[in-house]
Amino acid sequence: MKAIDPTTIIRAYYPADSAVYNLLVRHGEAVAAKALAVADHLGDPAVDRNFLHEAAMLHDIGIFLTDTPSLGCHGDHPYICHGTLGRELLENHGLERHALVCERHVGVGLSVDDIRNQRLPLPLRDMQPRTTEEEIICYADKFYSKKGHGEQTARPIDAIVAMLRRYGESPALRFQAWARRFENGRHSQGQAE
Numbered sequence: 001m002k003a004i005d006p007t008t009i010i011r012a013y014y015p016a017d018s019a020v021y022n023l024l025v026r027h028g029e030a031v032a033a034k035a036l037a038v039a040d041h042l043g044d045p046a047v048d049r050n051f052l053h054e055a056a057m058l059h060d061i062g063i064f065l066t067d068t069p070s071l072g073c074h075g076d077h078p079y080i081c082h083g084t085l086g087r088e089l090l091e092n093h094g095l096e097r098h099a100l101v102c103e104r105h106v107g108v109g110l111s112v113d114d115i116r117n118q119r120l121p122l123p124l125r126d127m128q129p130r131t132t133e134e135e136i137i138c139y140a141d142k143f144y145s146k147k148g149h150g151e152q153t154a155r156p157i158d159a160i161v162a163m164l165r166r167y168g169e170s171p172a173l174r175f176q177a178w179a180r181r182f183e184n185g186r187h188s189q190g191q192a193e
């Protein structure tokens with residue numbers, strides 16, 4: 001697969017060195033670093049490291065189209081739509097595989113039932129990560145907030161699980177299963193058992 005330069009694509013939509021540009025890039029770099037650390041840990045040669053880096057940098061590219069003033073985003077759409085908006089945007093660049101990462105990284109992934117039961121303003125289709133790369137980026141993203149000034153300090157696993165539990169037991173369990181698979185005892189704190 002041809003390598004792309006995520007920053008060039010980001011600059012087409014975000015004024016370079018604006019607060020939201022810096023936030024997006026810093027967040028993308030933190031998620032990419034975590035995703036690559038998971039890939040190192042897995043040691044599976046089938047995991048596409050270049051793709052992990054590119055897609056981690058681009059997974060939140062849809063946020064500028066949302067109405068989220070706290071992040072410096074003044075679009076028309078609810079924040080929850082940033083995944084599908086990012087998908088559309090990257091598909092217009094011919095990046096179908098990266099586009100699916102955008103759509104499938106929200107929460108721990110959204111099922112049709114999740115979208116229906118929570119009455120989310122999203123199309124009724126399965127938005128759960130399927131490939132290992134999609135799962136790793138969705139997992140890595142949960143460690144980093146975009147709130148505040150984009151300080152990218154990893155949240156402890158326990159705090160992520162507690163946050164996900166607000167949406168029910170099943171997202172929390174899904175994340176814990178990833179934590180077991182992707183960390184395998186590396187973290188003494190908050191080991192998800």
Ligand SMILES: [Fe+2]
Pocket residue numbers: 027031059060141
């Ligand atoms: Fe993110």
